Amino acid sequence: MTRKKSHRDSTPGGGSQRQLRVGELVRHAMAELLTRGDVHDPVIEGHLITVPEVRMTPDLRLATIYIMPLAGRDADEVVAALERNKKFLRGEIAHAINLKFAPDIRFRIDERFAEAERIDRLLRSPEVKRDLIKDESGDD
Helix, strand or coil: CCCCCCHHHCCCCCCCHHHHHHHHHHHHHHHHHHHHCCCCCHHHHCCCEEEEEEEECCCCCEEEEEEEEHHHCCHHHHHHHHHHCHHHHHHHHHHHCCCCCCCEEEEEECCHHHHHHHHHHHHCCHHHHHHHHHHHCCCC
């Protein structure tokens, strides 16, 4: 017997209101931990780390935390350091937010900055500028 898909199962825009709210709570808790310097790891202490987004699964059991070190420097090393300290971070996040279960956490590099830079470079390229000038003059 298959279950009929409800309206709530197909939430557009990154998840339900609850997923987004819990993701923001996790993001703020994680950012606070990094700001206070509670994680005693030389790699983490040596970098300024931004937490632009946290995505939660629909059951709120898994939080994917997107991070970006300042200027993207040593991103893989920072992710490895955060993974090494995952147990501590999960416990601290669980204390900061009030959920039935502490979500498991995983870390990913936020690629949006690099993608935005790539698009900006494309828009500034001579080919695109030439096409824009051609369109403004009315030539087809």
